[in-house]
Amino acid sequence: MMQKEERNHKDLASSSAKLGEVKHVSCLGLEFESEEARRAHFVALLRQKMQLPSFRELEGFPLASDESILALSDPPYYCACPNPWIADFIARWEAEKTAKPAHQCYQREAFAADVLEGKNDPIYSVHSYHTKVPPRAIMRYILHYTEPGDIILDGFCGSGMTGVAARLCGDRDAVASLGYQVKADATILREERGEDGKKRWCAFSKLGARKALLNDLSPAATFIAHNYNTALDLGYVQNEARRILNEVNEECAWLYETLHSDGKSKGRINYVVWSEVLICPNCTREFVFWDVAVKLGDGVVLKDFPCPHCAHWLSKKPAKSSLGRRKSQKTPKNQRPSASKAEKAWTSFYDAAIGERVKQVKQVPVLISYFVGGKNYKKVPSSFDLELLDKIDAHVPRHWFPTNAIQKGDKSGDHFSVGVTHVHHFYSKRNLVCAAAIWARLPRNLKWLATSFLSRNLTKCNRYVVNAHNPNGRINGPLTGTLYIPSEFVEQSALVLFESKITDIAWNGSSNLIQTASASHLVTIPSNSLDYVFIDPPFGANIMYSELNFIGESWLSVLTCNLKEAIENKSQKKGINDYRKLMHSCFKEAFRVLKSGHWITMEFSNTRAEVWNSVQNALSDAGFIVGNVSILNKKHGGIKAMSNQSSVKQDLVVSAYKPMHNDKSRWRGVAKKDEFVWEFVDKRLENLAFHKGEDAKLSYDQERDPRTLFDQMVAYCVRNGLLVPISSQDFQIGLAQRYIERDGMFFLPQQLHEFEA
DSSP states (O other): OHHHHHHHHHHHHHTOOOSSOOSSEEETTEEESSHHHHHHHHHHHHHHHTTSHHHHTSTTOOBSOHHHHHHHOBTTTEESSOOTTHHHHHHHHHHHHHTSSOOOOOOOOOOOSOEEOOSOOHHHHSSOOTTOOOHHHHHHHHHHHOOTTOEEEETTOTTTHHHHHHHHTTOHHHHHTTTOEEOTTSEEEEEEEOTTSOEEEEEEEEOOOOEEEEEESOHHHHHHHHHHTSOOOHHHHHHHHHHHHHHHHHHHGGGGEEEOTTSSSEEEEEEEEEEEEEEOTTTOOEEEHHHHHEETTTTEEOSEEEOTTTOOEEESSOOSOOTTSOTTOOSOGGGOOOOEEOEEOEEEEEETTTTEEEEEEOEEEEEEEEEETTEEEEEOOOHHHHHHHHHHHHOOOOSOOOOOBOOOOSSSOGGGGGTOOBGGGGSOHHHHHHHHHHHHHSOGGGTHHHHHHHTTTTSTTOEEEOSSSOTTOEEEEOOTTSOOOOSEEEEEOHHHHHHHHHTTOOOOOOOOEEEEOOTTOOTTSOTTOEEEEEEOOOOTTSOOHHHHTHHHHHHHTOBOOGGGOOSOBTTTTBOHHHHHHHHHHHHHHHHHHEEEEEEEEEEEOOSOHHHHHHHHHHHHHTTOEEEEEEEEEOSSOOHHHHHOTTSOOSEEEEEEEOOOTTHHHHHHTTTTSHHHHHHHHHHHHHTOOOOBOGGGOBOOOGGGSHHHHHHHHHHHHHHTTOOOOSOHHHHHHHHHHHSEEETTEEEOGGGHHHHHO
16 A cells, blocks of 8 residues: 555656746745746755644644655645745735835725625636635625735635635726726726715725635645646646546546447447345345336336335335325325335455455446447447446556545445445446546646546446436436435546546636645734635534545545544534634634734525524634624525525625724723723724615614624623723613614714715
8 A cells, every 4th residue: 555655646746747837937036947946946845844743733734644745735835734935925925015105094894795696607617615605706805805915814715716716806807797897097996876876986996916825624625726726828738638638548448438239339438327236125136226216208216116026015215104105106005015125235345455355235337328429329238338347347457546444424424334435435446447547647736637526426426316307317416515325326437527627727827825724723824914814614514524525635645634623523523612612713813813904704604593603703702893794695506505495595794803903902091981982883883884785775784783882892891801891771872972873773973974875
């Protein structure tokens, strides 16, 4: 196994191609002859850094050897571990900003509009990842809260869409596509309703890319984010990928050959549908579930069905009664007996990859989709196809592939019930051989093309769905949020999947900074150094990231250290209180690195009140003051959101700000006086925007409610060790005397005009 792992490291490092190599590269004040020379220099420095025990002991440091981390990294821009150069870049970026004309004192009110953005952006869809936020949605927040050159943090970056959005803020066409106007002097205008009630175009931002710091605990996430945020020579990349595809075709095309129905022509397989083999408990004979229960053309999968050998009524699941389950079944309802549970048939074989005999549920091919002469056909597997499978089973793979044993988790347990215990068991032998051949040839910066399907459509988790909407069946992809292996899985051709990803590349990223570390311990980022934070953190037990990323990370040979993973997880012995503490640590770090008076935007989605309360309390306890809660609608939710009435179909977006750093010391001396209270309220109301609903009508803003204002003031005092200087009753009286009340909300005098309009 060690020999195989070393081969993987060698493949990752030595196959690193030019990818649009530029001569005389500048990086952190140093000059290099090429990008590869730059990378070699900083890899050597990172290697030295990793020899320090204190560096490897940082929270969130991934589980991997030094060689695996170095092979994956592209320092100083991307490290598959904490990035020790972030502070150097921040200092340079700040110096570039101060060289420009001085900015006015930073002041923003909360972004209060609801956002509607779809998921059909080609950048968004080229590589799947859990709960991604469309980059054009993030752009709206970035443009509102920042200026060109400002530094943004995403502590839970996932696939790196915040970095993509930061770059697109400098793309005139992308900004205009949001419905904004962009002037020749780079001023950006949006349509707003003025004091007279009329709409007009108002300046609010400037065209220009922002800098992004992207952080995630998952090496799979940061690797994807790195490639989304790296400048590529698209022509070179596609040519290189096609060259590799041609090589793999020469080696692996035989794996996907089939014989046309005419018995003469050779075809190429698109996909193969496999079905479980079951055993009738009455006659103990085997049968293929597909043959007796799946009715193509009718769009029906029978829950109850007769044994093809003895006609005994069966079901895949035990049932009290099966009366009237299927109108299409001809046996009269009153004569049909209760169905017995059919058992799974098992097969055992010697697994040379792990040197053990394994036992797995028996599955056989039942349908082949293939093409001949540019036309697609479907057929039942023939003797040719079965003989090919025997040949593949006897084939010894030439290239490395991961064989990691899978630990049981909250969402990674279903596959154990069918005998899938190691990573390579998630693949058919055919796809495993071809995937390994692709992986071995891909240069480091192109391996993400394979990770886009290695842990999804290439696995046995890939579903084939037959229903009323798809009577002849269709590929439906894996069930989200779990590693479930269905009764009928689809073996898609690795060659076809790889070729489809080559044509998906359609962007040119920028070199944002990326690190693999815990958001609860951002030691590489100086305090009070960032201009804005946008995060989409984990929400309770929604998604088990480290479990679901295990397959892809096994190919990368760098695994998540999940000790600080901010989730609820029984397997990790983390409950709601553990989740709240972890989220508090993450928000506390975000508070530390953010500049005073600046904003954090958090996307949130969860149906459980205790999870929402935990996140809200963690945000407040960290020191942030909430300015607004609005809606982010992604138009098209996941399959669970669309089919489950209790699922949240629209995400909430919470905007909060960090109070000025001098407020605490200045107010400590006046904490027993009214001045503190009303200065706090002044600042609070100043940062609140007007949330307009339909037809520009002002909707009720809970943040302007007197009880909320009092609670915020008390919370600030408690967090900062200040005595609460006023009772709730006196606060209400003083509020009515000093501010203007309309519809139960309080306003500053200068805000009244907009409200009245």
